[in-house]
Amino acid sequence: MGAEHISRWESGALAHAVSDPFGQGPLPWLRGNEHYFSDTGRLIPWYAEPERPGCRGPRSANDVNRQIKGFASAGAVAPGESIDFHVTVDPPQQFSIDVYRIGHYAGHGATKVTTSPRLSGIVQPPPLTANRTVSCHHWWLSWRLQIPSYWSIGAYVAVLTTANGYRSHIPFTVRDNGPADLLLLLPDITWQSYNLYPEDGRTGASFYHAWDGRGRLLGEREAAVTVSFDRPYAGAGLPLHIGHAYDFVRWAERYGYDLAYADARDLHAGRVDPSRYRGLVFPGHDEYWSIPMRRTVEAARDQGTSLVFLSANTMYWQVELSPSPSGVPDRLLTCRKRRGPGKSALWREADRAEQHLLGIQYAGRVPEPHPMVVRNADHWLWESTGAGEGDELPGLVAGEADRYFPRTSLPPHLRRILLAHSPYRDARGTTRHQETSLYRAPSGALVFASGTFAWSPALDRPGHVDPRVQRATANLLDRICKRD
Template identity: 75%
Template sequence: MAADQIRRWESGALAHGVSDPFGQGPLPWLRGEPEYLGDDGQVVPWYVDLAASSGETPRRSHLPGPRTADDVRRQIKGFASAGAVSPGEPIDFRITVDPPQEFTVDVYRIGHYGGDGASQVSASPRLSGIAQPAPLAAGRTISCHHWWQSWRLQIPPHWRTGAYVAVLTTVDGYRSHVPFTVRDPAARADLLLLLPDVTWQAYNLYPEDGRTGASLYHAWDEAGRLLGEEEAAGTVSFDRPYAGAGLPLHIGHAYDFVRFAERYGYDLAYADARDLHAGRVDPSLYRGLVFPGHDEYWSAPMRRAAEGARDMGTSLVFLSANTMYWQVELASSPAGDPDRLLSCRKPRGDTRGRGSLWRDLGEPEQLVLGVQYAGRVPQPSPLVVRNAGHWLWEATGAAEGDRVEGLVAGEADRYFPRTALPESTERILLAHSPYEAADGRRCHQETSLYRSPSGAYVFASGTFAWSPALDRPGHVDARIQRATANLLDRICKHG
């Protein structure tokens, strides 16, 4: 394989970079100034610098820093035994190091932290690394379930629930990441944040090496060419690292909301999508469930849980687009661990084949969201305010027809008049935003809010760019921050 071909895959975002409307690849939530480059030219995340949590001045881009591991040479890559774990429970990490050498694991919690964005909460001793066996392949399904355990982290009972990242660093300076969630299923809170780990795994192309990796979107042929959905995996495994730097492609959209919500002191609990699937979420403990990132892949138990929450009076907040689009199934790994295999039936060549779109199965996503997926947005476009007198827009300064530049991006939802709507006592569209599709068609995006007969609110932003507008440098918009606060405050106080 030529060196230029290898470099194409080191970013971890070759296959899907175009779907990130902000062009920041596999680490879209990086800070602007406190970044630095490794000696291979890769951007290294600001939050892995210990100085960022100690109040010292972070290293700047002209100073040397760690290098990002890649999927070709696998300098250091790893994954966790579970997506979410409770305080007092263990979480195991399986890590490969090539060449074998010592490494460390530093654990960070994502949050506002005075603008740092994360705080270090734990550090391992130096650990002995080994080069694990090559990933196993069963058809297009790639798994590393046969890797040896490298380190066990016993979650201290005092740790806060939240989104965490384990930072893996070799002695010779290569670095990778493993995200996980700390949950407390019995704890009451105003809002439960559900991190979309099912969708994250659907996009995971590990190993992104031009030979063996596969996601639900892509795979490689023998010549190293990237193939589309017709040749992609039908089943993917959670028992493998994430491609590239080790963080999911769309993780930044969720972390933008996490920083915003923690900055303003909302009472939060955390879980992931597989907790919702497995029945570990009790909606009666919360006033609202928040889906803060791109959340495209839903199992039937996930959907039933969300519908049940709404119907019992727990509000639902969807801060992205293309939500609840594909129906998926979860199954145990070959080792018997539950919910480690993700399957989705997509049409494969035969145009008469029936896939697993919820709308094609008789349950359009509009029945839950109030709107549904309309298509991709090639270039960021303005969100155009509608019904500016509504309480959502109160104190934002937004007037009817005002344009919030760049807020319709990535993908968009809209109301489909010929598709059934959910039962509601109130329903309103709060944005109606024209944009041009890739083929030149005139399309539009819409933001929806309705109130269920149970009293629950259901909000759908209808765009990828809503969460980034809350706390991502260069994309923050005070009107969207205030509108989101209006929504959350109403849910927390009156939901």
């Protein structure tokens, strides 16, 4: 079947999902067999782990029929606090919510921690729209979960299942303010930026897409300027790129790293104190940053806290957060991009290029995966990996890539090194280069940037694991945590 015959919103697919060659990754409670078309028209699988023969799980809800969809009142909560779930069910029927915590768990990837009572589902009012902003802040409360004091901090997913077997998801984070070696920051601001809910061919909008009156997908010029956190995520209810964060979580917890958890809005609002941690880890695609986020992270580096960026295209767009119509802080997200009067929202065009913090910056998309070519193999990052100078790590340059821009100034540093220099072809067939960067700031902090989407999946994604990347990441984190 050709791509022209697929109505992507009818299939439950995210229209822009092909920008991530890894999809959401294997999830223990969801074994989907959805397929999607790449930019070249080829059929590609959404999940890295295929459906098991003879196993038919619950069906995924979609945004046309809204069999079951929901969102949470907060992105992150602390033990002892509560989180509210707002859920719509069509047709009305009972449903349940199973809550999972992401981790290694003997290779299962998650463990169930609680199940709701049977809940009465209702059809919630249609989403409200204003100037492409879609909000469901008027939905009734469906279930309030009190987070027990004994729950482990971490990344969680609420799995919603109707009586007739449809399923959707709501991710959230449980955090605390205690010290740890590493603070893991989940990029919920970037997740919301890509959220096209409702992906129904009519009303959904993200910072990338919206629909016209004929159900055609429009580009960035007609997309939303402001999006709301008060709405479900499109499709199955899991954000695009969320699997990158989960890959790191599973690997890091398997090897016993001392992790604290928070999300990007916690960083924005000042709810986390970076001085409590030896390092901040940004495990997934983290493209959208507010001024307070950047200010806090730069101050942390300058005070000796190391920074680890395990993706690419980090901190590309500048955003603002504002309250919801009911006054709840940080529920509306605005990025003006290039439309209308005023300054561009690109950090590099505001004379604050990403390279000033990362050491490298976004260079472009990578249509097909390419090898990462090892550079400076005698550096301690590559120690005991078995990687030699010029060795190629298959598929490690994928999705999007960063590189060093010689005409852009570097951050202050004591030492700086590029640890990969990898040729790839862009969409026009032009040869470009990806680079991986590490520098030591005057404070002593290390700042690492992988420069590719493929680094986190190489840690714990079936079909993508690379032991050399696992060892190099351990070398980096062990040095930050003073394990060496």
